[in-house]
Amino acid sequence: MYSDDDIQFALQSTEILHEPDRRIDTFGTTAFVFHLVSELMDDVNKVRVRTGKITAERPLVLKPEISDNMELEGFSEQASALFEWLKKRLSRINILRYGFTLKKSDVTEELITDSLANVSARVVKSVRDSGSPMTVVLQGVDDAWDVSLVKFHADMIAKSFEINRFDWKRRGLLD
Secondary structure: OOOHHHHHHHHHHOEEEEOOOOOOOOOOOEEEEEEEEEEOOOOOOEEEEEEEEEEEEEEEEEOOOOOOOOOOOOOOHHHHHHHHHHHHHHOOOOEEEEEEEEEEEEEEEEEEEOOHHHHHHHHHHHHHHHOOOOEEEEEEEOOOHHHHHHHHHHHHHHHHHHHHHHHHHHOOOOO
């Protein structure tokens, strides 16, 4: 379990060295490959490179619904009018929900003896040379490395939101 200070330090220390070209797909599942580079705290020039996959599930539109079959018995006309007003307004409230799955079974680790800067540069070059649009390279804290992945999730949601919202609107699924 991480302390608040551990989490804060990991969040502040996380850097995205290479960002994926793609964002979270609006209508399907999106799989990102990550390379997370971190320096071991107790060993000089020892760097761990973790590689794995993060899957972003398709964003869902959540809408509150009031059934048209619902009847108000014994209520005043004003209460019925208010109920109808609420039904119209609530139908316009939409929430996008994002879900992620970190597939830890896909995570591999490699220990390298070199400086953090050199290892990071080689990993970024390798990813850029591969041309993969779905790969991210992160630099983070070794002990709290999964906090870096959570930060990446949050960043991807923020960067994907406007695109996803536009796609949903274009298809008439959002007001």
